[in-house]
Amino acid sequence: MTAIATTNWQPADVRPLSDEAVAQLDGWWRAANYLSVGQIYLLNNPLLRTPLARDDVKPRLLGHWGTTPGLNFLYAHLNRAIAERRQSTLYITGPGHGGPGLVANAYLDGTYSEIYSDITPDLEGMRRLFRQFSFPGGIPSHVAPETPGSIHEGGELGYALSHAYGAAFDNPDLLVAAVVGDGEAETGALATSWHSNKFTNRVHDGVVLPILHLNGYKIANPTVLDRIPTDDLRSLMIGYGHNPYFFEVDEDTDHATAHRDFALLLDTVLNEIAELKADSDNESPARWPMIVFRTPKGWTGPAYIDGKKTTGSWRAHQVPLANARDTPEHLQVLADWLASYRPAELFDDDGTLREDLAALAPPGALRMSANPHANGGALLKDLRLPDFRAYAVDVPAPGATIAESTRVLGTWLTDVVRRNPNNFRIFGPDETASNRLQGVFDATDKQWNAEYFGPEVDEHLARAGRVVEMLSEHQCQGWLEGYLLTGRHGLFNCYEAFIHIIDSMFNQHAKWLKVTNHIPWRRPVASLNYLLSSHVWRQDHNGFSHQDPGFIDHVVNKRAEVVRVYLPPDANTLLSTYDHCLRSRQYVNVVVAGKQPSPNFLTMEQAIAHCTRGLGIWEWAGTETLGEDPDVVIATCGDVPTLEGLAAVDLLRQHLPELKIRFVNVVDLMRLQDEREHPHGLSDRAFDMIFTTDKPVIFAYHGYPWLIHRLTYRRAGNENLHVRGYKEEGTTTTPFDMVMLNDLDRYHLVIDVIDRVPFLGSTCATLRQQMVDKRIAAREYTREHGDDIPEVKDWAWPAAHGASFGSGVAATLSTGGDNE
């Protein structure tokens, strides 16, 4: 798609519409409504050239009519205003079940036929358009990735404004018309997203125009915002920081009047926006307008069906005539309803939209369904990434230096921010500093457009900045999604425990990616990158309620083609991993990394090799003889488990110097899966060579132990796999006490080895007892001193073990090509 020739933010004269303009708007609206009803009901006979018959109606009627006519009305009016002002505009359909309306408008403005060449702008194309809707092998009934012009999936409600603001960030010329349904307005995510206006910059960002579509009803209930006093609703919108405009019609309102009134209101609102935007030196907060659009649910549909009020009631929500096929009276109501739009006035003999009506659509990429921002991959530019190798921590020997991994990552991100001042953002719920990414504040600030108290208190806050923080994980996720889907890059940093808040938003985004992978005209977008820190093993200021590593499990349930999970064990591996994530496309990358001081194990060169492999043997840590199977494999995944695993190896090397230990570390969790299950998966042969097929494998894992069994259950050696991981145990407040509580501590791992290596058994009874005693003593120490026992707290990988370091960390075999 090409850039739009726009002249944005131009005021226009506010004057009543001419009769011709009203006729044109009304014609478009009727056409869109006709096509919407047609999609829901008709299998054949699209323009009713013969009397409507039973078999013209689909056998299963699925879809949502209620919200659609309002969406169509808005679309028609925005078309007019866009054409007049040449204003690049993105349309966000909060009531995403209004799918037929968006498809209808994209068909009317020509985009649909351009993208889907078999849906031609003629009678046969219209028949196909109708038939495919919510039909096996066809398109979803909701606004979906298949819908041109959409970045906002219909489905779970609540994210319209978050997505809209995400799209507006760093798009100073973009208007985002965001329709908010009064049903979704009841969701938590939507209720807080009105406050997004405190996080946008009037100069550097685009403008969101929220349009609250009050049609009064949900599936079976009235909506809250429709049933509070109008004065309260006005107060609410003012309280949210907006300047509200009210448009209200009912079933009796003359349509021409409605068009005239709304056109005046829309022009007034757009002029107000233009004025606020024109003051381009002013970065102070603006009170942006918004529109309350109160129209009857199912407007223009049958007023009553079987004597029950339908239009203007919840009965218009889905398919008002659910038995139209088999109820002759209902079939007649449907026929009359379709005829009420006077299709013969709208479409010519070939079934093509009449030219005078088609002229309402703005040209080319100014059409909302063709707006390039809605196919963000087409606008996506690679990030200019500084060479992460230059940010490496020095690792003269394994464990010889200490770093806070996320703080190191922050130094690199600082330069990512510097080099990409317009298309990279960091989102987080008040935790960017807590997660130790505060280095980025050397290069940027947190964008904040509410009251500002100056730098002494409001450190790192400014009117514009690359970091956006609000205490709402929903907002962080929604903003980032909107930002990515419009062709930019970013990451979301969050405490691990709280990321479950957006489980369902992740679901929907992952599904979007999965579907768009198979839609040729959708270009790949940047991956959605998580950085989960303050993870379950280090919840110092918090407690049991803050612990849950299950987001990984949740993510792994999604299609392998779109999810990646990384647990880098130290700072250099985190750098290498994140560089990879920021370069990738169409994935959700989950990266879990600690923020506490912790040993560095790999040089940057080794880290790159290790991350490229995704998992590998750390020869320097183990004691095996090359070319022979070890006695036991100690595998780790995650920074705390790796530390404990290495400490266990240290103990074993002291106490059982003859024991042949292989030490394996896993960075890329998906490597454990079978290559047939995941593109990153290892072949059985490679897996067996690393983990053996018959030796005990003691696996120390960051999350719920089940997941490792799940990922490996088809492997030959799975019977020998013994996983230690997070159990639902708490509370404690010292780190080692936490790992002990979950039996993941070094002493317990040694016990596991003794219990599972067949020849150790009784010969090691004394050592085993020592380990048990160590645990008891370590726990007792915490109860007495409130801190971890020094021998644990001060433990470091002994330099003496590191003698073989120079020989390299290489895995004993290549596990296949690049890990991407």
Add this chain to the structure above:
Amino acid sequence: MTAIATTNWQPADVRPLSDEAVAQLDGWWRAANYLSVGQIYLLNNPLLRTPLARDDVKPRLLGHWGTTPGLNFLYAHLNRAIAERRQSTLYITGPGHGGPGLVANAYLDGTYSEIYSDITPDLEGMRRLFRQFSFPGGIPSHVAPETPGSIHEGGELGYALSHAYGAAFDNPDLLVAAVVGDGEAETGALATSWHSNKFTNRVHDGVVLPILHLNGYKIANPTVLDRIPTDDLRSLMIGYGHNPYFFEVDEDTDHATAHRDFALLLDTVLNEIAELKADSDNESPARWPMIVFRTPKGWTGPAYIDGKKTTGSWRAHQVPLANARDTPEHLQVLADWLASYRPAELFDDDGTLREDLAALAPPGALRMSANPHANGGALLKDLRLPDFRAYAVDVPAPGATIAESTRVLGTWLTDVVRRNPNNFRIFGPDETASNRLQGVFDATDKQWNAEYFGPEVDEHLARAGRVVEMLSEHQCQGWLEGYLLTGRHGLFNCYEAFIHIIDSMFNQHAKWLKVTNHIPWRRPVASLNYLLSSHVWRQDHNGFSHQDPGFIDHVVNKRAEVVRVYLPPDANTLLSTYDHCLRSRQYVNVVVAGKQPSPNFLTMEQAIAHCTRGLGIWEWAGTETLGEDPDVVIATCGDVPTLEGLAAVDLLRQHLPELKIRFVNVVDLMRLQDEREHPHGLSDRAFDMIFTTDKPVIFAYHGYPWLIHRLTYRRAGNENLHVRGYKEEGTTTTPFDMVMLNDLDRYHLVIDVIDRVPFLGSTCATLRQQMVDKRIAAREYTREHGDDIPEVKDWAWPAAHGASFGSGVAATLSTGGDNE
């Protein structure tokens, strides 16, 4: 605990406090602040009887000071008002990290020592109180189940008002003072929960008094609501339907003035509530007051530390003097800070609170920390449950009748509602009718206290009713949690796809239950019951974005002692299951059941036996010879998989009459686990007898197939287990096309049997090809007709197969005791 002698909703004189009253309030406040600081910092020397020394300070300083003094101030003032009015009051601490404050107040009013007898009201008790806080083996730093008077865990933010309103439902005499932090106010859940006031009844429910605690800062940022114009905040609260009162102090405000002003304001507000409550015939919506409480963050703490503004800034959020132990100047600041509360004036020589201050607390159960509603199990009454057997559907033979399972459940729930008019509620996000529970509207209505348009449009709405519906899963979950934790019963019905919205809320509730199981004074509460319908296999009006069965996986990650998952295959099993759920305590019960017409397989007698076992062999469906191993086991779990599994058996019986098939159905998913993993788990012996150790098991499962492998991976026959379940595939709009898309359809199950029963192989090539062709034809039919092929749609279990029906559905062995 005993009932409270209350005289609720009494107005009181509004007059300035006497100097003595001010001194008492201020003394209590100082004592609470002193104890809060002491908990965060001190290991020893609780009343500083010797100069503060390094070793008096904890080595790891963990906790949150910033919000605490405000919480203490409110607690003191509420104490005064409660004592004067004898008003039963529950305190909800939205800023739950203010744990030290709540513990301090419970210690001051005596409750703490009554419950925890080693934390005595003297010097040694105070030392223990300080030491245990956020200390290994001690108590969490947040408000937690261990905290007397709490039903609201500190941790994930956003649910204070939802919990508060849940507690207020059906407690007409209860005042719930709900402190909302200005950080949590940014979360989605909290932002929409203000609208809870449209769902309460002024006569039958209690009153929530929201107190928005504006202390201005989060971890590292200002808060949104503190930085919008005061007029906007007032508008926002009016928009939410409240009458806001503002209380504002800063660091310079004289404390006596603050006490006087707030006491007047609180009395005014409580009188306003009393007036609204006194109008007991008036069920119309009321505009309840709320308080904006603007105080400096860390009020009374050190103004500056190291020259940086601390009190009144985000720097006061956690532990302001993080290095007090090792920085002598900071140690002195801490000593001065503690001394500033003049502890010698507050506690006597024994370390006991002085009597004149202790007298501020209301008596007995009127103390907020001793309010019986905060230990709901103590108030819990068993539901009066109608005999579910009387609601059974008739099943003359397996599959001979059809029912919508949830609709049948609704008939029973109708009588549950009738018999329990004051302690049972149904919550849902606008889906109670859609989920076909609409039978309940014969007995009750949806409670709605916004504008009401009369019964023609507002069907089943009323000022009071047992069903509460708002389009916010967060609200449904939060209300239900608050309702259960205060000793009542209920259920949450939801579309399966959208229940992930409350994943993290489920986490926190499950953790609460897990912890309270080990707190002797916490009495068991009713289980949290989900009914997930409109499940993934039948998403008629929706699409791919609405499909995800992963909530089960999420739930199973929690401790076995608190989670239960049931997938009843038909109407009678659903009735039996739900009766069990509503009788249970301290669990989260997840029940997944379809709403679409589907065959009934078991008589009520059989259903009870089957549900009691949790899983069992359906002899009537299989073809095995008693006493011999079958050739193949077909196992199913979930209603659609059961239907397809039986249809596959039907095909196999037609085409391969000699094949010995065992048919197993699983209702209680946890039965699959090992008895050592879950109390419902089967022994290996019982499992092997049902599933065999060496025969192919084709398992058709409702959710992600992984879970079945995970639950059974230690079982002997796990290598022979082949699971079909939900994959991330869509979209389609006919039911059979959906199961085909996921390879769970009858034809594919037959193919699975052919592929896995060793002796079938090549002899069945023709049959196998037929099945492949059937699938292709079935799919083609949907593309042509938009509906499923009649032979599938009209399929029923053949009566001929049912000949053995009379011989009973009994499993071939008892699988252990009652399933509870």
